[in-house]
Amino acid sequence: MRGFLSGCSGKFCARMRNTFGISHAGMETMEDDRLKRLKYKNDSRYLKSNRIHPYMEKMLFEEVRDVIYPKSGYKGKYEISSRYYHLIMGVFEIRPNTEALEIADIREDEKVLDLAFGTGWLLNKIVERTNTVVYGIDFSGGMCKVSMENLERNGNLDRTQLILGDVLSMPIKDNSFDVVIGSFILDLLPKNQIKVALEETKRVLKPGGRAIFASMTKKGRGLLRSWRLIYEMMYPLWPTILGYRPSSRPIRLSEEVTNAGFRITKSKITRTNFFPFPVEIVVCEKEVDP
Numbered sequence: 001m002r003g004f005l006s007g008c009s010g011k012f013c014a015r016m017r018n019t020f021g022i023s024h025a026g027m028e029t030m031e032d033d034r035l036k037r038l039k040y041k042n043d044s045r046y047l048k049s050n051r052i053h054p055y056m057e058k059m060l061f062e063e064v065r066d067v068i069y070p071k072s073g074y075k076g077k078y079e080i081s082s083r084y085y086h087l088i089m090g091v092f093e094i095r096p097n098t099e100a101l102e103i104a105d106i107r108e109d110e111k112v113l114d115l116a117f118g119t120g121w122l123l124n125k126i127v128e129r130t131n132t133v134v135y136g137i138d139f140s141g142g143m144c145k146v147s148m149e150n151l152e153r154n155g156n157l158d159r160t161q162l163i164l165g166d167v168l169s170m171p172i173k174d175n176s177f178d179v180v181i182g183s184f185i186l187d188l189l190p191k192n193q194i195k196v197a198l199e200e201t202k203r204v205l206k207p208g209g210r211a212i213f214a215s216m217t218k219k220g221r222g223l224l225r226s227w228r229l230i231y232e233m234m235y236p237l238w239p240t241i242l243g244y245r246p247s248s249r250p251i252r253l254s255e256e257v258t259n260a261g262f263r264i265t266k267s268k269i270t271r272t273n274f275f276p277f278p279v280e281i282v283v284c285e286k287e288v289d290p
Contacts, residue, residue: 064191064218064249064250064251064252065232065235065249065250066190066191067188067189067190067191067247067249068235068236068238068245068247068249069245069247070240070243070244070245070247071240075139075140076243078118078139078140078142078143079140079141079142079143080142080242080243080244081242081243081244083142083146084242084244085118085119085143085146085244086119086121086146092184092272092273092274092275092277093121093183093184093272093273094121094273095270095271095272095273096183096214096270096271096272096279096281097121097122097125097183097214098125099214099268099270099281100181100183100212100214100281101122101125101126101129103212103266103268103281103283104179104181104210104212104283106126106129106130106179107130107178108129108130108131108132109130109131109132110130110132110178110179111132111133111135111176111177111178111179112126112130112132112134112135112177112178112179112180112181113135113136113137113172113176113177113179113180113181113204114126114134114135114136114137114181114183115136115137115167115180115181115182115183115185115197115201116137116138116139116167116182116183116184116185116188117136117137117138117143117147117162118138118140118143118147119143119146119147119150120136120146120147120148120150120151120160121150122181122183123136123147123151123156123160124150124151124154124156126181127151127156127159127160133159133160133161134159134160134161135160135161135162135163135177136160136161136162136163137162137163137164137165137166137167137170137172138162138163138164138165139164139165139166139167141164144162144164147162148162167182167185167197167200167201168193168196168197168200169200170200170203170204172204173204174203174204175204175205175206175207176204176205176206177204177205177206177209178205178206178209178210179209179210179211179212180201180204180205180209180210180211180212181211181212181213182197182201182211182212182213182214183213183214184214184215184216184248185197185213185215186198186213186215186251186253186256187215187216187248187249187250187251187253188247188248194251194256195256195259195260198256198257198260198262199260202260202261202262202286205286206286207286207287207288207289208285208286208287208288209285209286210265210283210284210285210286211257211262211283211284211285211286212281212282212283212284213253213257213281213282213284214279214280214281215248215251215253215279215280216228216231216248216249216250216251216272216277216278216279216280217250217251217252217253217269217278217279217280218250218251218252219252219254219269219278219280220269220278223276224269224271224276224277224278225278227271227275227276227277227278228250228277228278231249231250231275231277232249232250235249250278253280253282254267254280254282257282257284258284261286261287262284262285262286262287263284263285263287264282264283264284265283265284265285266281266282266283267280267281267282267283268280268281268282269281
């Protein structure tokens with residue numbers, strides 16, 4: 001934040017500092033050791049003396065926001081936006097998705113499932129890395145249609161199997177896949193549904209199978225943390241345009257997958273394409289029952 005708000009003399013930045021109680025002293029405090037912040041987070045004298053508003057402290061280090069959907073709802077949003085979602089993906093998702101594929105290290109003979117495949121961009125890339133049929137699941141009929149068109153255009157339609165269904169209750173047998181990829185899906189779900197999606201992922205994975213997730217994250221330092229804070233402050237204000245409203249919000253991805261019983265083997269902090277909002281990528285394993 002020091003690199004953005006505290007060094008900014010414009011009216012917008014001044015308004016942000018006044019609204020959220022952030023001063024230059026407050027910016028300095030944000031760079032302090034996390035343990036110190038946690039130790040004194042409930043000390044009103046500490047907050048007052050350092051001029052950090054309690055709401056800002058909570059948003060920075062504690063709460064994961066409740067997800068906000070447009071009036072059309074979670075499913076309606078993607079039905080409406082399916083024809084132009086590739087533009088949104090180009091702005092935000094291609095860089096972290098590419099990096100997720102790189103660290104996933106998918107082998108040619110592995111059976112792969114793409115959760116919430118959207119326009120089919122990841123499906124096309126996964127097909128290039130395997131010699132097996134690649135599966136995908138998405139609840140949006142509009143996204144299924146767009147994805148099929150994109151797969152056919154790239155000559156990959158006969159190498160994929162698309163399933164119209166919900167990641168919270170997948171019509172898939174237990175222990176079916178070697179690899180499951182979920183890109184920007186967990187950060188779209190209400191808090192109480194993240195665990196459900198992870199449990200379903202674990203169910204359809206083979207013992208020893210891998211899950212790869214990419215989500216907006218609370219992690220990240222320096223510039224990434226500054227942009228994450230800006231995103232969180234603006235999150236309730238995002239407009240709905242042509243039926244689409246950005247609903248992803250930063251979550252604690254590593255904690256979620258660990259609490260669900262996965263073992264993390266790789267992790268990486270990266271950023272979205274155009275704006276440097278922080279993204280966490282984790283590779284985790286379903287442990288083999290003893």
